Amino acid sequence: MKTLIRGGTVVTAVDHYRGDVLIDGERIAQVGTDLSWIQVDKSIDASGKYVIPGGVDVHTHLDMPFGGTTSADDFQSGTIAAAFGGTTTIVDFAVQDRGGTLRQAWETWMGKAEGKAAIDYGFHMVMRESTEALRKEMGELVKEGVTSFKLFMAYPGVLYLDDASIFRILQRSGELGATICMHAENGPVIDVIAEQAFAQGNTAPKYHAITRPARLEAEATNRAIALAEVAGVPVYIVHLSAAEALEEVAAARHRGIPAFAETCPQYLFLSYENYEEPGFDGAKYVMSPPLRAKEKQESLWRGLRLNDLQVVSTDHCPFCMKEQKELGKGDFRKIPNGAPGIETRMSLLHDGGVVAGRISLHRWVELASTAPAKIFGLFPRKGTIAPGSDADLVVFDPKAEAVLSAKTHHMKVDYNPYEGRRVRGVSDTVLSRGEVVVEKGKFVGKPGRGQYLRRATR
Amino acid sequence: MKTLIRGGTVVTAVDHYRGDVLIDGERIAQVGTDLSWIQVDKSIDASGKYVIPGGVDVHTHLDMPFGGTTSADDFQSGTIAAAFGGTTTIVDFAVQDRGGTLRQAWETWMGKAEGKAAIDYGFHMVMRESTEALRKEMGELVKEGVTSFKLFMAYPGVLYLDDASIFRILQRSGELGATICMHAENGPVIDVIAEQAFAQGNTAPKYHAITRPARLEAEATNRAIALAEVAGVPVYIVHLSAAEALEEVAAARHRGIPAFAETCPQYLFLSYENYEEPGFDGAKYVMSPPLRAKEKQESLWRGLRLNDLQVVSTDHCPFCMKEQKELGKGDFRKIPNGAPGIETRMSLLHDGGVVAGRISLHRWVELASTAPAKIFGLFPRKGTIAPGSDADLVVFDPKAEAVLSAKTHHMKVDYNPYEGRRVRGVSDTVLSRGEVVVEKGKFVGKPGRGQYLRRATR
């Protein structure tokens, strides 16, 4: 099966050119100025549009049990929504049970994806304990292509690991060439502050943000980097939200330390003010770390431009307002943490980044696709348009507009944090390994067609 | 009883002038260009010498149980040695027992000093737990003049407190106007590294230093300051040794955060190389934090000049090589942590600081006497030469020389870390509350004459 994408402007993290892309089976076979003379089975007209590598979202939580409920999207609805948004690869998080093995967790999550995923997927492994047996088992998981492990400095009693535990896992990651993803907030202190706030009768959603000060994200970020530095290994800070934390990453990098970090669209486009929306609406934005002050957003953009931030992922972890977020009415601490975003990332970044003049077209592709693929062992299979790479491609119409809304989105969640926002730039046709999965506003792929991705080590 | 100190150069943290000091009873009554016409009971000729306020050493450990043994100086030998060195006030550390109250600890340490102390003394309180009852009791201690509390981020299982515990105590200190003294090293991670080093057969004293990297002092310093910042209170970092930690203090101060820090002579004059002395001699220098790289010393001096470091204290905690330090032969982790210094601080700082041109004469007095008195609620009673202040005075001969040695020092410990070092500047006559306690190389005071100092809050 040969497919030709014709007449578009091919855009990668470095190049842009008017050209054709020839797909042979699941892979890109050729790119050229004019390949129209080649006989193909299917031809897609991309004239006036960009042809970009499919998005790589390395931070999603599908079918994820948390806070007494489960995130609203499973691997079917979630990956279909991703595809609509121009994302063709996700890396989700398997979560080790206390007392359980890593393999059990991996198999559980493989089962969740099996038969459902519409695009390709990989897994990070969340470790909730740091026993010698588990650290040994990390090597087994790496062999299965789980080459990154996520640790939490927040959520004591649930996901939190202490510094000594973290340090031992960092050391082990160094032996394996694996990458450690860190949730960097000082959870034990945050819990004290939250408890005090609640005891004083402060129960509204906004106290979620007030009790998680930026300084405690910066502190944990500093600490995560210090432990990694002493262990002699890289570290990757997930969902960085605070300008103060970014300063820590930037300073470490300036000293030559291999510290990396991602941020998410919500930290670029939403802010603390959202928590003050009327009634219980602030709960829509309850996530950790929380949204920060609006005036700090430009610092994050600068970090993206200067490569102190290398990736934009979503931390997609949707909970419906009804029955889920509502669990925290009367106690902000019980609002499930998380928000949807898997579908809106590429358009938001294009609109608020490229069109707004904050980042270049190439940087957009790099942040949303190339860099995460490179950092997490998926490159060059994913993340670029080059001969031999998977034909995960998006025909992206930079002039088309859309209005983000829960009424029209494909995520299974009853609100959209960007409700009513008009964005310029929309994914048009989306291909995954050479197969068209989204076309003319319809999902035309098949749930379960997505493949598990064995990822490489560093 | 009136005493006149005549003809010296009076030196304070800001002034220097040729003048006379009149003492009436325990206090300074007058200073003047010429008070020789006043009738006095005793006259001390200070011509050619400095008259300085007695040293204030806010970090000593006398009669201190640690690591299965007890520090070699008790309140008698320790305070006499202090007096010989020109120090007339100490603030020592009472240590709460697990399960015990703060008052019990205070009374225990009051008992240790009673009848023995030759100079005035106060106490900080080491808290090993952070229960609500203890935090409440902090208020009682403040009323008794114990207005500072020391917490440990190192020594898990012994003195270590976790971040949540520390944070609650920081908050409480804010309510009381008390000061928190922090031992800032990431103990849990250090213990992992030390265990690994030992498991690899690395048992020599130098591994004490190798397993406590500077970055882990910097990390804990950053964290201590962040917790204090979030709690809205000042914090005082004790025995700062690493240039990297100093950077954290300096950066915080530059942001306007009330962070303070002391260093000690050992970090200014000794260095990692000392650990490589032959045989077991490296054990002499086993203290925490450890001695650092020689080339970083100038950073500390710069910190002292720029006031990023406000105090030079000793962390005097002597253990004899024989029977004490020897406990760690074959396992560096068992070497009692600490070294003597209460007697040598003023001369070392004069010699290596003032004479060497690194700090001014005024800054010497400020670092060794005025600033610690101000920070710890003893000023203006202690720390200066002004009408109404306690007549704690030292006639200091800047031209006299001495050779530091265990053979001649008055500390009850069988080695001197500076053995053989020649210093310029020696304390000559020492007065405590108007009473001569050291004269012509002899201790002429009386053990037990020292008074407990109730210290003020901020």
Next chain:
Amino acid sequence: MKTLIRGGTVVTAVDHYRGDVLIDGERIAQVGTDLSWIQVDKSIDASGKYVIPGGVDVHTHLDMPFGGTTSADDFQSGTIAAAFGGTTTIVDFAVQDRGGTLRQAWETWMGKAEGKAAIDYGFHMVMRESTEALRKEMGELVKEGVTSFKLFMAYPGVLYLDDASIFRILQRSGELGATICMHAENGPVIDVIAEQAFAQGNTAPKYHAITRPARLEAEATNRAIALAEVAGVPVYIVHLSAAEALEEVAAARHRGIPAFAETCPQYLFLSYENYEEPGFDGAKYVMSPPLRAKEKQESLWRGLRLNDLQVVSTDHCPFCMKEQKELGKGDFRKIPNGAPGIETRMSLLHDGGVVAGRISLHRWVELASTAPAKIFGLFPRKGTIAPGSDADLVVFDPKAEAVLSAKTHHMKVDYNPYEGRRVRGVSDTVLSRGEVVVEKGKFVGKPGRGQYLRRATR
């Protein structure tokens, strides 16, 4: 003649105590807890008030020709106003004529002060050229007690010196132990911007500020420090106004470079908004560097607390609105640069600094008196209260209030930049070398009684 100041709270840069000060002739003879038994000629009751060392203002321009006119205060009116404000020493600027010698300039300015000055005074020397002869002559001036030289990086064609000229003078100052005071603004570029603004019809006073961006003060500050560093000498930045310039000073100091800087009350209490006062009133605030954005003021206060700024002087250079400032109606470039302040410094700093909780009482004395005296070779004669020092003393009532106004001030200028501002803290009785010069709101000294101060080198 003996005078006793009784019962006040003596405050110096380090001490505060309830005590008496005995003056014998021109100097302080004794300080003591109670000297009331000593027979004196005059006794001043200071109970309930502070007794502080007289202010030292190291940046004044009396009888100064500039921009086709002359500053409105001569040495008589200016020094009397200073005395009213609690300042007992000034260091003014003699200005070398192009083609003239330094001695000629010094003698000219000595003549201006002669018979007029009511308090003691010294001179810096402004050099407008950097010939070998003049650099040689610097040594002669140092012998006369002119131990500091001021250079301009601004005002091309008038006072500006190029980098090579500045560098040679910096080198020479190193040989002499003299201090270089630098006006740090990039004048040549500012003149381009100002010319362009005027050409575009922007003639109002506010364009004075708009055409002198903070970045060009920061740039010149960086450059001044770099040249001094290469020459191996200290440098003192005058009237620092921009937070960005302060960053340069702080960074240099952090690297160990001996960079010093002063700011002035106008930069702490006034801001850009003042230029937008109605009509031509913005001209009141036309000075160089200009007033900056209000939100940057706190950076300067932090610099004062952290000692990145060591001195607060006035840059007193008054021009009347009538006939003087008016010269620039229709062309902001022709408004004489300067504003009055010699009289209001001590009270403003007390009110907005000490009472407002931004600086301590001691730091107030240090910034306004002790530090400038030390930096400019006047200490310990000036700048402190100690036996042997000049009896330049101010009985300062911290609770008295005053309203600053042109109607009541003693400066010969027809406006007050702080018109109507109420300040807490007023100089009550002022003594210069033992002689009361201001008492009960009256000047009781004698013009011409002020003495020239030969200042020491570093």
Next chain:
Amino acid sequence: MKTLIRGGTVVTAVDHYRGDVLIDGERIAQVGTDLSWIQVDKSIDASGKYVIPGGVDVHTHLDMPFGGTTSADDFQSGTIAAAFGGTTTIVDFAVQDRGGTLRQAWETWMGKAEGKAAIDYGFHMVMRESTEALRKEMGELVKEGVTSFKLFMAYPGVLYLDDASIFRILQRSGELGATICMHAENGPVIDVIAEQAFAQGNTAPKYHAITRPARLEAEATNRAIALAEVAGVPVYIVHLSAAEALEEVAAARHRGIPAFAETCPQYLFLSYENYEEPGFDGAKYVMSPPLRAKEKQESLWRGLRLNDLQVVSTDHCPFCMKEQKELGKGDFRKIPNGAPGIETRMSLLHDGGVVAGRISLHRWVELASTAPAKIFGLFPRKGTIAPGSDADLVVFDPKAEAVLSAKTHHMKVDYNPYEGRRVRGVSDTVLSRGEVVVEKGKFVGKPGRGQYLRRATR
């Protein structure tokens, strides 16, 4: 004419893949996993080798009059040497004569290249004056494709422009979308120091370096960036050599300022020690800025990794030791400034950068080709391997080794600064616009075939 480069590993700034490159005429037509079935006129076997975009050297001085002599390579020998080294595009500097127009200079340099250049070339324009007429004429030059202008803060009396002149040109560049290249050293102060050194009898080559301290490069860099910031335009610092200057660039970028900089291989691989080679050999390395301390080299590498430095160019400006460098025997100031490097850049960077593990393969291509093409308006025609781009391609053998030597190099200069250095990675076959110009160690192109490149604005 169709050419196929088969079986190599195509490497761009972002991609690497095993693939074929099809050239049709002067441009790249296709890249694909296997294009061997396409009929071509010429086939080049690249198996086991890299296929990279030809190098872009944006800083060369061919046929350049300087210091009373002329650089040893003209456009023929220089561009042939470049081609041997894998560089297929240069941007050289036309130099305006005082009193002359920019067009005259451009035409003069066009004439120098005409009939000689073996590869494509563009020109920056050096402006030695800043008259209104010349600034107006800049617009004409931009239309001719001269879209960057170089200014000198060094060499007073020869090339130096004062700040006001520079500022006006910066402003004009903003109107035109042109780029300003800045030689950032404080020339006036350097000349004072050099004059003093010479007067003291210090005549040897090493005084060239001693009289040009790093701080004066940092100062000028700070100033250049400040002027650009105030003018609201980007600035590009040429041949950055000092870590201290890099700090200025990095700090500005961190503040969001569009500052850019290049360094050169000599600053990465040679150091001050070279000036101390015996006899007059230090003259080989006399260039401005000079070589710096060896221990600072790692800072530059870090800058290259972190993108604080975006480009590595050569500043190729060769002078023979014989008759040229010798002009400065007895007076280091008369040694012509410059050294050869046009031929050795790509191999040195591969060997000391990629093979040594300091930069990635992609970053090597980016620094040496893609980034300079993008910054100077040549992209995507030059600087990448993509359909539609010029077929400027290098088959680079990463395993081949070569020994750098004047005996074998193709530059017309009688020494090689890296004499005897063995490098891994050698350009094998070199194509310029589809035409093989270097093959099997021979130049097979034709002088004069190189085309002038009209460059785009920003």
